[in-house]
Amino acid sequence: MKKFNVLKFDILRHGETTLSHTLRGRTDDDLTEQGWRDMQMTIQQALQSPLQWQLIVTSPLKRCAQFAEQLSQQLQLPLIYQSGLQEMDFGDWEAQSTADLYAKSPQLLADFWQFPTRYTPPNAESLLDFQCRVLDAIEMLQLQMREQNWTHALLISHGGVIKLLKCLAKQQSLDDILTQSAPLGQLNSFWLNREKKILLSEDVMQ
Numbered sequence: 636m637k638k639f640n641v642l643k644f645d646i647l648r649h650g651e652t653t654l655s656h657t658l659r660g661r662t663d664d665d666l667t668e669q670g671w672r673d674m675q676m677t678i679q680q681a682l683q684s685p686l687q688w689q690l691i692v693t694s695p696l697k698r699c700a701q702f703a704e705q706l707s708q709q710l711q712l713p714l715i716y717q718s719g720l721q722e723m724d725f726g727d728w729e730a731q732s733t734a735d736l737y738a739k740s741p742q743l744l745a746d747f748w749q750f751p752t753r754y755t756p757p758n759a760e761s762l763l764d765f766q767c768r769v770l771d772a773i774e775m776l777q778l779q780m781r782e783q784n785w786t787h788a789l790l791i792s793h794g795g796v797i798k799l800l801k802c803l804a805k806q807q808s809l810d811d812i813l814t815q816s817a818p819l820g821q822l823n824s825f826w827l828n829r830e831k832k833i834l835l836s837e838d839v840m841q
Contacts, residue, residue, distance in 0.1 A: 641826040641834070642780055644773075645681070645688070646790040646797050649698040650674045650820035654730055660722040660760070660795070662730045666698050673820030674702050681822060688712060689785040692776060694720045699791040712789075715779070719772025722793035726759030752809050762809055769796055777827060797823050804835045 650670025654662060666674075692715045693703035700716065707714035728736055736744045746754040755761045760768075780788060798815035802808070804825060817823065826834040 641828045642777060642785075643787045644776075644790050644825045644827065645686075645788070646792055646800070646823050646825065647674060647677060648794055648797055648817050648819055648821060648823070649702070649791065652698045655819070657730045657732050658725045658728050658736075659730055660725045660793075661696075663696050664698060664730075666702065670698070670820060671702065677820055677822055678706065687787055688789045689783075689787055690715060690780075691789045691791065692717050692720065693791040694718075694722070694793060694796075696721055696793075699793070703791045706789075706791075715776070717772050717776065719768050719775070720790060720792045720796055723762070723765045723795045724760035725756050727757040728759060748813060750810050751812060762812065765795065766799060766809065769799055773827065773833075774831065777831070794819075800825055800833055801835070804833045 649666065650673040651667045652659070652664045652670055653667060654664040655667075655670075688710070690713045691703050691707045691710075693699045695716045695718055699720075703714060706712075733744065743754065743756070747756060751762045776788065780786065794817040795812075797817040798812045799809075801815040801817075801823070802812050824835070828834065
């Protein structure tokens, strides 16, 4: 597959936050100093290779957006805020630890962990709605990039977004989403072809 047939997205997950010990989707908590340093270190390492990011796209939540704003100024790249790249909304489980949730609702937590497509936390966003939102955001970004003749974007987003895209790229069940890896402050690379199929970087012939 030739590079001109695909768009590349490097997705940086935000670093550690003040509420990293809890489920936080829409909760707008801040990065810790360590979280900020980890993101900086990852970007510095990435910039040592011949990267050619043409824009930065960020979730509007502070743990992503504040770092993205500084980086866009540093690299002099356009910055796009995309609400569709926010983390899944956990409803009544927001800002609660899994230990506390297990003490209160052990069966519901176990069901969600095993079959997240079938079980949704109280007043939360369903996994299928989350998938639709993220894919709509990716499609919108694809159109924007085509219009500007951009081919390589840096996205700053959340663990759920990365895990969802990994499931889709691997053609695995969405019930496997919680088994996917997405370390804090680390980059993951994806490609999107003209058929809107999401591919992991290692699956693209260069």
